[in-house]
Amino acid sequence: MICPKCKAEYREGFYKCADCGIDLVAELPLEAAPEAIFKDPVEVFSTYQQSEIAFVKSILESEGIPYFFQGDSSLLISAAGAYARLFVDAKDADRIRELLHELELSVPESENI
Numbered sequence: 001m002i003c004p005k006c007k008a009e010y011r012e013g014f015y016k017c018a019d020c021g022i023d024l025v026a027e028l029p030l031e032a033a034p035e036a037i038f039k040d041p042v043e044v045f046s047t048y049q050q051s052e053i054a055f056v057k058s059i060l061e062s063e064g065i066p067y068f069f070q071g072d073s074s075l076l077i078s079a080a081g082a083y084a085r086l087f088v089d090a091k092d093a094d095r096i097r098e099l100l101h102e103l104e105l106s107v108p109e110s111e112n113i
């Protein structure tokens, strides 16, 4: 088990980091790179709005579509005008764009990464 914050390693049976007080994870999350998750990632959406991020995530999860939000931590977004970018696999991209369009969320033009 590993603390996602301070990266301390714990034996099996530990669930919280003694230093940070946060839940341990079995594996560290992948570094923020959509390429690590999708062979052919396509950016289908970007937003500054936490509410939109949460909304889109809930849709994708209910549809069972794998996705990757780059930079979706609230700290990152509220700081310095950063924004979250949604990536999905190329094979799901058209479907997601359609879905987002129906939901009247802004969809950026298709662009190569």
Ligand SMILES: [Zn+2]
Pocket (backbone or CB within 6 Å): 003, 004, 005, 006, 007, 008, 017, 018, 019, 020, 021
């Ligand atoms: Zn820790």
